[in-house]
Amino acid sequence: GHFGPELYPVVAVGETGDALGYGSDILDALAGQGCPGHYFTHASGESFKRPDEYGTPELLGALAAAKSAGRRPVIVAVGGGVNGNTMGTIAALAGAGFVEVPTTLMHYNDATTSAKKAFSLVVGGRILSKNILGTFYLPQLVFCISETFLTLSTCSIHAAVGEAAKTMSMLGKANSQWGQADFHNIRGAAEFASDFTHIAGTVSGFERLIVFLESTLALKEKAICEGRALREARDRGASEEELGALADRRRVLLCELRSAFHDGLSEEARKEITGFLTVVNEEVIRAKAMFLAFSDPFEKYRALLFEYAHTLGHGVEAFMNGLYLRAEAAGIDYTEAFRLHGQCVGMAVIWAGEMSRHDGYLEGDGYMAHQALVYIFNRFGGFDFAPLRKLCDMLDVSKEEFCEGVLAVVRRDNKRGYCACSPGSSVDQLVRGRPGCLLRSADPSAELRYLVEVSEDSQWRVLEKAFEGEYDRVLAVSPEKECLTLESRAERANVQYSDSK
Numbered sequence: 001g002h003f004g005p006e007l008y009p010v011v012a013v014g015e016t017g018d019a020l021g022y023g024s025d026i027l028d029a030l031a032g033q034g035c036p037g038h039y040f041t042h043a044s045g046e047s048f049k050r051p052d053e054y055g056t057p058e059l060l061g062a063l064a065a066a067k068s069a070g071r072r073p074v075i076v077a078v079g080g081g082v083n084g085n086t087m088g089t090i091a092a093l094a095g096a097g098f099v100e101v102p103t104t105l106m107h108y109n110d111a112t113t114s115a116k117k118a119f120s121l122v123v124g125g126r127i128l129s130k131n132i133l134g135t136f137y138l139p140q141l142v143f144c145i146s147e148t149f150l151t152l153s154t155c156s157i158h159a160a161v162g163e164a165a166k167t168m169s170m171l172g173k174a175n176s177q178w179g180q181a182d183f184h185n186i187r188g189a190a191e192f193a194s195d196f197t198h199i200a201g202t203v204s205g206f207e208r209l210i211v212f213l214e215s216t217l218a219l220k221e222k223a224i225c226e227g228r229a230l231r232e233a234r235d236r237g238a239s240e241e242e243l244g245a246l247a248d249r250r251r252v253l254l255c256e257l258r259s260a261f262h263d264g265l266s267e268e269a270r271k272e273i274t275g276f277l278t279v280v281n282e283e284v285i286r287a288k289a290m291f292l293a294f295s296d297p298f299e300k301y302r303a304l305l306f307e308y309a310h311t312l313g314h315g316v317e318a319f320m321n322g323l324y325l326r327a328e329a330a331g332i333d334y335t336e337a338f339r340l341h342g343q344c345v346g347m348a349v350i351w352a353g354e355m356s357r358h359d360g361y362l363e364g365d366g367y368m369a370h371q372a373l374v375y376i377f378n379r380f381g382g383f384d385f386a387p388l389r390k391l392c393d394m395l396d397v398s399k400e401e402f403c404e405g406v407l408a409v410v411r412r413d414n415k416r417g418y419c420a421c422s423p424g425s426s427v428d429q430l431v432r433g434r435p436g437c438l439l440r441s442a443d444p445s446a447e448l449r450y451l452v453e454v455s456e457d458s459q460w461r462v463l464e465k466a467f468e469g470e471y472d473r474v475l476a477v478s479p480e481k482e483c484l485t486l487e488s489r490a491e492r493a494n495v496q497y498s499d500s501k
Contacts, residue, residue, distance in 0.1 A: 003072055003074055003097055004072060006070060006071050006072040007035050007071070007072055007074055008035075008037055008038070008066040008069075008071035008072060008073045008074065009027065009030045009035055009037035009038070009073075009074055009076050010037055010038045010040060010059070010062060010063065010066075010073055010074065010075045010076065010096070011023050011024075011026055011027040011030075011037060011038070011039050011040065011076045011078060012040045012041075012042065012054075012059075012075060012076065012077050012078065012079075012083065012087045012090075013039075013040070013041055013042075013078040013079050013083070014041070014042055014043070014044035014079040014080065014082070014083050015041065015042075015043060015044045016044055016079075016224065017078055017079040017080075017083070017103055018041045018227065018231065019223075019224040019225075019227030019228050019231065020148075020151055020220075020223060020224060020227055020250075020254070021227060021247070021250060021251075021254075022078050022079070022101075022103055022148060023039065023041070023078045023079075024039065026076060026078060026101060027039050038059075038062040038066075040056075040058070040059050040062075041231075042054055042083075042086075044079075044080070044082070044083075045082065045321075046082060046120065046127060046130075046317065046318075046321055046341060047122060047125050047126075047127060047321045047324070047325065048082075048122075049082050049085070049086055049119055049120045049122065049127075050119055050120060050121075050122040051119050051133070053086075054086045054087065054089075054090055054119075055090060059090070060094070063094045063096060072097060073094065073096040073097065074096060074097035074098070074099060074140075075087050075088075075090060075091040075094075075096050075097070075098050075099070076099045076100075076101060077098070077099070077100050077101065077139075078101040078103065079101075079102075079103055079104070079107065080102070080103065080104040080106065080107045080111075080156070081102075081104065081106045081107040081110060081111035081341070083107065084100050084102065084107050084111040084112060084117075085111055085116075085117050085118055085119075085131075085134075086117070086119060088100075088117030088137050088139070089117040089118060089119060089133075089134055089135055089137070091117075091137060092117060092135045092136075092137035093135070097140055098137060098138075098139045098140060099139055099140060099141045099142075099143065100112050100139045100141070100142045100143075101142075101143050101144065101145070102142065102144050103145075103148040103149075103151075103152075104148075104149075104152060104156050104160070105149065105152070105156065105157070105159075105160035105277070105280065105281065106156070106159055106160050106163055106341070106342055108142070108144050108281060109160070109280065109281045109284040109285050109288075110160075110163055110284060110288075112139060112142045113284075113285055113288040113289070113292065114288065114292065114299065114306075115136040115137060115138050115292070115297060115298065115299070116131070116134060116136060116299055117134050117135055117136070117137050118131040118132070118133060118134025118135070119131075119132075119133045119134060120132060120133075121133070121412075125321075125322065125325045126318070126321075126322045126325075127317070127318035127321050127322070127409070128318070128409070128412060129318075129409065129412040129413070129414065130314040130317070130318060130409075130414070131414060132412075132414055136298055146277065147258060149277060150212075150213075150216070150257060150258060150261055151220050151223075151254075151257065152213060153213070154210050154213050154214060154380065154382065155338060155339070155340050155343060155382070156340060157206065157209060157210060157213065157382075158340075158342070158343050158346070158377070158380075158382030158383065159340035159341060159342025159343050159345075159346075160280060160342055161206060161280070161342070161346065161377045161382075162342035162343050162344070162345045162346025162347070162349070162374070162382075162383065163284070163341075163342040163345055163346075164199050164280050164283070164284055165345075165346050165349050165373045165374045165377065166306075166308050166309045166310075166345050166346070166348075166349050167194070167196070167283075167284055167287045167306070168196030168199060168200070168373045168435060169308065169309070169349050169352075169353075169370055169373055169431060169435045169436075170305050170306070170308040170429075170431070170435070170436065170438060170450075171183075171194055171196065171287055171290075171305075171435075171436050172196060172434060172435040172436020172437065173195055173196060173197060173435075173436065174189065174193040174194050174195065174196075174287070174290065174436065175193035175194065175195050176195075178436070179193060179436055180193070182436055182437060183290065185302075186290060186291060186295050186302055187294040187295045188289065188290055188291070188293045188294040188295055189290045189291075189295075191289075191293075192286045192287075192289035192290045192293060193286065193290060194283045194284075194286040194287040194290065195283065196283065196373065196435065198279050198282075198283050199279055199280055199283050200372075200373065200376060201279075202272075202275055202276040202279045202280065203276075203376050203377060204272050204276075205272035205273045205274070205275045205276030205277075206276045206377060207379060207380075208265075208269050208272050208273050208276075209273045209276060209277075210380055212260070212261060212265065212269075212273065215260070216257050216260050216261075219253055219254075219256055219257040219260070220257060222253050223250050223253040223254050223257065226246055226249045226250035226253065227250050229246055230243060230246040230247055230250065233246060261273075288306070291303040291305065291306070300449075301448050301449060302448065302449070302450070304415065304418070304449035304450060304451065305429075305438065305449075305450045307415055307429065308349075308352065308429045308438070308450075309345050309346075309348035309349040309351075309352050309429070310345060310348070311348070311410055311413055311415065311426065311427070311428045311429070311459075312348040312351055312352075312406065312410065312428070312459060312462070312463070313341070313344045313345040313347070313348035314344070314409060314410075314413065315406035315407065315408075315409040315410045315413075316339075316344050316347065316348070316406050316463075317339070317341055317344040318406075318409040319402065319405040319406045319408075319409060320337070320339060320344070320388060320391075322405070323337075323391060323392070323395060323397065324337075324338065326395055327391060327394070327395060330395070332391070332394055332395070334391050336387040336390070336391075337387040337388045337390065337391035339388065343382055343383060346374050346377075346382070346383045347374075347383050347385065347466065347471070349370075349373070349374050350371060350374050350375075350383070350471050351459075351462040351463070351466060351471070352428070352429065352430060352431065353367060353370045353371045353431065354462050354465070354471070355428075355430060355454065355458050355459070355461075355462055356370075356430045356431050356432065356439070358458065358461070359430070359458065361430055361431065361432040361433070361439055362430075362431055362432060362433065362434075365434075366433050366434035366435075368484060368486075369434060369435055370431055370434070370435050371473075371486060372475045372484060372486075373435065375473050375474055375475040375486055376475040378473065378474045378475070378489065379474055381472070381489055384469075384472040384489055385466045385467065385469060385471065385472055386469050386472050386489075386490070389467055389468075389469060392467075399464060399467045399468075402463065402467055403460050403463045403464060403467070406463055407426075407456055407459060407460065407463075410426050410456075410459065411426065413426065413427065415427050415449075415451060418445055418446060418449055418451055419441065419443045419445050419446035419449075419451055419453070420443070421453055422453065424455060424456050424457070425453045425454060425455050425456060426453070426454055426455075426456055426459065427446070427451050427452070427453060427454070428451070428452060428453075428454040428459070429450055429451060429452065430452055430454065438450045439452050440452070441453070469490070472488065472489045472490065473486040473487060473488055473489060474486070474487055474489050474492060475487075476492070
């Protein structure tokens with residue numbers, strides 16, 4: 001094949017992907033083609049995105065032994081975005097080939113389309129700074145089996161939408177007359193121009209997918225339990241008969257789950273779900289290609305536009321990951337409060353809109369259009385802060401501690417090196433007028449990256465209001481006013497969404 005007979009695959013997979021058999025299936029398939037290799041499992045989650053969790057003696061020893069034997073090691077990263085980022089860094093440092101097999105939307109349309117691969121600065125389980133140590137390394141192949149999306153969590157789907165909303169907010173309708181004018185200086189903008197209206201038009205498919213994932217969650221959990229039992233049995237040297245029985249039970253459960261989609265849903269429902277998955281992937285990849293294909297492949301200049309809403313997004317993500325560890329130690333269930341990276345970015349899109357509005361840059365229809373890109377996907381509360389507030393209350397975390405904790409991470413943000421910040425200020429990105437039109441800076445270094453200086457007071461203000469639940473809203477239609485409105489999710493708690501097959 002492409003890598004030649006010297007290929008030595010190193011299949012790396014996180015805990016959930018391992019339990020579902022996604023990593024072992026690929027390793028077994030490669031072994032069946034005469035390419036046996038090494039299997040590496042790692043802990044899942046942002047709090048484990050650190051070098052010591054991945055650069056283990058076992059993994060590095062396998063890579064070194066393969067090279068000494070004249071083999072060509074190729075790391076195959078199977079899983080989500082954290083998996084792709086970290087294993088890409090290991091592949092770059094080890095001089096190994098790199099293949100990504102994304103099992104999440106964000107790994108597929110976001111992580112694989114960026115050359116950036118990185119670890120975070122994590123000390124004692126606390127994320128001090130996101131993606132601070134890394135390199136640039138592209139995969140030789142991206143291979144996605146879309147049926148793995150049927151075992152995603154609802155958090156993961158909301159995370160993909162949160163990142164997509166960020167992209168929609170910063171680019172707007174890039175293939176329009178106004179979009180072409182906004183990005184006239186980007187080589188590739190016309191060839192790959194995205195259109196956010198396509199994503200906004202798939203909300204029905206998004207909602208049907210959330211309902212499907214909730215209805216099949218019990219099947220997925222049973223399959224994961226069988227997978228974990230299989231892993232434990234393999235580790236203790238169980239017989240092939242026992243291992244085969246466990247693998248068969250997991251296979252039956254996953255077949256039942258897939259059948260619930262292919263046979264249990266109507267053709268219309270399947271078509272809408274498939275449409276949502278296709279469009280969100282296609283439009284985000286187009287958006288990334290606008291900047292990365294020609295103009296800024298190393299994401300040092302104009303492509304820093306993709307950092308929109310990541311300043312406060314990274315801050316709240318890092319702070320909450322610390323609270324999850326505290327909750328776990330205290331025996332507190334934090335399932336409802338759990339938010340993935342893309343969900344934090346989605347919330348930060350809303351906050352960026354509010355800061356822009358407060359400073360007079362965004363108003364009227366432009367403000368509504370910007371905020372609606374998140375709120376149209378918030379029927380199920382994936383971008384609500386209320387569950388996070390509840391966890392804060394259970395852990396005796398005050399509003400002041402929350403705001404200061406988030407801003408402490410913001411002060412270590414990796415974008416601060418691009419422009420000078422006055423005392424009490426930070427670097428961020430704001431929108432003006434409408435989606436797709438970002439505020440520019442008088443600082444040439446900052447302007448080149450769509451960065452501006454923002455006061456910590458402004459950031460603190462939106463964090464306080466988020467803590468109080470002021471931004472927990474959903475986009476609705478007002479029959480009386482015949483217009484779109486943003487309504488409180490708490491007031492609409494009795495409105496249920498039912499999926500008609």
